[in-house]
Structure formats: structure tokens, C-alpha cells
Amino acid sequence: MTDRSIIGITAIKSEAESFSGLKVLKPGLSTTIQDLGREGYRSSGIAAGGAMDRYALRMANLLVGNEEGEAGLEVTLVGPELRVDTDLLISVCGAYLEPTIDGEELPMWRPVFVPRGAVLRFGRAVSGCRAYVAAAGGFGVPRELGSRSTDARAALGGLAGRRLAAGDALPCGAAQGAAAPSRWAAAWAAALSRQGEASAAKAPEGAGRRLPWAAAPWFAPPGAYGGDEDGIVLRAMPGSEHGQFSEAAREAFFRERYAIAPASDRMGCRLIGTPLARESRAELLSHGVTPGAVQVPPGGGPIILAADCQTTGGYPKIAHVATVDMPLLAQAKPGDTIRFQPVTLDEAQRLDRQREQDIRYLAAAIRSRQP
Structure with missing residues (x-):
């Protein structure tokens, strides 16, 4: 290889890295790029996927001036370490995974200006299961079937169809492939940058160099989460095969407290508790299923289908979780307990509206807030 070729490859690599908004130093347990999913392909056997906690992602995007469905990072249980390679306006919503900027606590549920050179670190999930990171302008990975969401099983979307790995460069902010931040976001970034510089200048001598990051003084109160002191409460409607279960099983379903099994993932949340007996032994034809359906396989242990669930299934469905409570399911981690509360279809639709x-x-x- 000639010296000229080596120089050319080096230049291309340097140019690509210069367009990185975030560099992955450590990937965490499972960090992926997700938006609101690829709708309209379930009839072809392709799962919609998308963020497990759609509420948290939507809020994170609104807080940095993006459209609600823009792509962000979904961080699960143990978070990543990310180097900021360009000035960014970000927000973090959802679970509390001890986020920090160069060792200082990062405030959640609000816009935060992070300067180039800073390092974002996430720890373990203290409360909840999944956090979402949005950046003004979004993440500039290609759309596949209309979505940037990662479906790791199908190797589709996101960054090469997989979870993030150490060394990955993510285009965001002013980086190649990402959209320009909105005027609202640019105004807040400029104001918070000045605030950060003033705060850094006032840092006492000997305290070490403080990078000029700053957070908005206001926040968006999360309204999708709740429960009781004994665990998470999911409102659910009777499923299409509800009547095939014994009366004792139907009563137990709405009385029992179930534990989240370690084998739970983005396809489904497996529950540990009293097995549910089905009176009918007839085999069901495979039929369409959607996230929120509560299937009961032969062993009797319920499984709540989640964002990456299959498009068809043959297990009977005893119930279906109301859409309004799916963010609660997304934030349930192994060992947490949940119980079901009956709700009518009309009430579930009213709650969703x-x-x-x-x-x-x-x-x-949020849009009315001006710096």
C-alpha cells in the first residue's frame, strides 16, 4: 500500500470521527438506538419494535426541541460511558441510572447543555429499568423500513442492527446525518452554554477544571409512573381467551402479585407466580398478537408481550395490558413485583386519550419556555 493510500485512509477515518456527536467508551449492558418503531409491517412478520418506554422517549425529545418520534438511546439496567465530541443539548428521562457529567450528577427530565470533551457516565438502575437519552437534532443513523429503531434479533435498524459497542461513533447534534437542532433548542443551548461558562469561571481555585455544562432550572414532571408500596399496578382488560381459564385462575390473575423473571427482555416480560390453569385443552391456531397481550403457555406462567414481540402466536391470552400502563411495564426490572387491576375497554381508551x-x-x- 502506498503512503498516499495510507494518508487517504487516515483522512477518511479522521473525517468520520470528526462528525461523531458521541463516542461510546463503554456500551453498558444493553444500549440501543430506538425511536417509536416501524409501523405497518406486522402483516409481513416484522415487529414494530421501538422504545419500550415510549413516554420517556417522547418526553426526552420534547425537552431538546425534537419531534416526539425522533431516535434516542435506550439504556437498560447498566448504563454506558459516552464521550461528547461536539457541543450538545441533551435530556435524560425514564429510569434513574445515576447519570453524571465528568463525575457531577446530571439532572434528569430537563434540557442540559454538555460541551465538547465531557464524559457522560451511567451507573446501575437505582429505580426503574430503562433510561432514554435524546440529543437536539436526533441521531443520524439511516432509516430502515421507515424507522431508526434497533431490532437486534433481525439485525435491522439502529447502528448496524445491533447493540452499541465500545468504539462506536454516533452522529448527533451538528454531526453528519443528524438534523440541525431546532431554533428553540439552539437558543437554550446558547443560554445554557453561557451559564455553564459563568459557573465554571466561579469555581474555587484548586477544585480542578470544571467543564462549562449547565441544566435548565425547570423540569418536566413525569406523569406516567405510579404504583403502590407493594409493587407496580398494571390495568388490564380480559383477553380473547379469558373465558377458557378456570374461574379460580381468572380470580388468581387479578389477585396474585407476580415477580419479574430474570429471563424477561424486549420480547416479553415473564412472570413468576401461581400457575394459571386453562380448562380448554384445544389447540389454538396461530394468530396475530401485539405488545401488551398476556399469554399463558402450557406451564401456566404468564408472559406479557413487549415491544419486540413476535407478530403471531398460539398461546391463549388471558388479558391485555392497557396502553397507558405500558411505560410501567418497561420500567419493571427483574425481581420487581406487579399485580393486575381489571379495567374495561372504554376506561382504558379514556385513560389513553x-x-x-x-x-x-x-x-x-415546554415550547413556551424561553431562555
Whole structure:
């Protein structure tokens, strides 16, 4: 290889790295790029996927001036270490995974300006299971079937269709492939940059160099989470095969407290508890299923289907979790306990409409905030 060829390869590599918004130093347990999913392909056997906690991702995007469905990072249980290679306006929503900027605690549920050279670190999940990181302008990975979401099983979307790995460079902010931040985001980034510089200049001598990062003084209160002191409560409607289970099983389903099994993942949440007996022994034809369906395989242990669930299944469905409570399921980690509360279809739809209205009001309130 000639010297000229070596120089050319080096230049290309240097140029690619210069367009990186975030560099992955450590990937964490499972960090992926997710948006709101690839809708319209379930009839072809392709799962919609997308963020497990759609509420947290939507809020994170609104807080940096993005469209709600823009791609962000989904961080699960043990978080990554990321180097910031360009000035960014970010937000972190969802589970609390001890986020820090160069060792200082990063405030959640608000816009945060992070300067080039800073290092974002996440620890273990103290509360919840999944956190979401949004950057103004989004992440500039290609769309596949209309979505940037990672489906690792199908090797589709995200960054090469897989979880992030050490050394990955993520285009975001002003990086190649990412959209330009909105005017609202640019104004907040500029104001918080000045605030960070003023704060850094006031740092006492001998305290070490403080990078000029800063967070907005206001935050968006999370409204999708709740439960009781004994665990998470999921409202659920009777499933299409609810009547095939014994009366004792139907009563137990809404009475028992189940534990989240370690084998749970983005395909489904497996529950540990009293097995549910089905009276009918007839085999079911494989039929369409969607996230939220509670299937009961022959062993009697319920499985709540999640974002990456298969498109068809033949296990009977005893219930279906209300859409409004799916963020609670996304934040349930192994060992947590949940119980089900009966709800009618009309009430579930009313709750969903109310949630959407709340998000619209909150989005308007966020847009009205000017630096």
C-alpha cells in the first residue's frame, strides 16, 4: 500500500470521527438506538419494535426541541460511558441510572447543555429499568423500513442492527446525518452554554477544571409512573381467551402479585407466580398478537408481550395490558413485583386519550419556555 493510500485512509477515518456527536467508551449492558418503531409491517412478520418506554422517549425529545418520534438511546439496567465530541443539548428521562457529567450528577427530565470533551457516565438502575437519552437534532443513523429503531434479533435498524459497542461513533447534534437542532433548542443551548461558562469561571481555585455544562432550572414532571408500596399496578382488560381459564385462575390473575423473571427482555416480560390453569385443552391456531397481550403457555406462567414481540402466536391470552400502563411495564426490572387491576375497554381508551392530552399540554408548556 502506498503512503498516499495510507494518508487517504487516515483522512477518511479522521473525517468520520470528526462528525461523531458521541463516542461510546463503554456500551453498558444493553444500549440501543430506538425511536417509536416501524409501523405497518406486522402483516409481513416484522415487529414494530421501538422504545419500550415510549413516554420517556417522547418526553426526552420534547425537552431538546425534537419531534416526539425522533431516535434516542435506550439504556437498560447498566448504563454506558459516552464521550461528547461536539457541543450538545441533551435530556435524560425514564429510569434513574445515576447519570453524571465528568463525575457531577446530571439532572434528569430537563434540557442540559454538555460541551465538547465531557464524559457522560451511567451507573446501575437505582429505580426503574430503562433510561432514554435524546440529543437536539436526533441521531443520524439511516432509516430502515421507515424507522431508526434497533431490532437486534433481525439485525435491522439502529447502528448496524445491533447493540452499541465500545468504539462506536454516533452522529448527533451538528454531526453528519443528524438534523440541525431546532431554533428553540439552539437558543437554550446558547443560554445554557453561557451559564455553564459563568459557573465554571466561579469555581474555587484548586477544585480542578470544571467543564462549562449547565441544566435548565425547570423540569418536566413525569406523569406516567405510579404504583403502590407493594409493587407496580398494571390495568388490564380480559383477553380473547379469558373465558377458557378456570374461574379460580381468572380470580388468581387479578389477585396474585407476580415477580419479574430474570429471563424477561424486549420480547416479553415473564412472570413468576401461581400457575394459571386453562380448562380448554384445544389447540389454538396461530394468530396475530401485539405488545401488551398476556399469554399463558402450557406451564401456566404468564408472559406479557413487549415491544419486540413476535407478530403471531398460539398461546391463549388471558388479558391485555392497557396502553397507558405500558411505560410501567418497561420500567419493571427483574425481581420487581406487579399485580393486575381489571379495567374495561372504554376506561382504558379514556385513560389513553387523557395521557395524550396531558402530553400535548406539557409539550406546549415546554415550547413556551424561553431562555
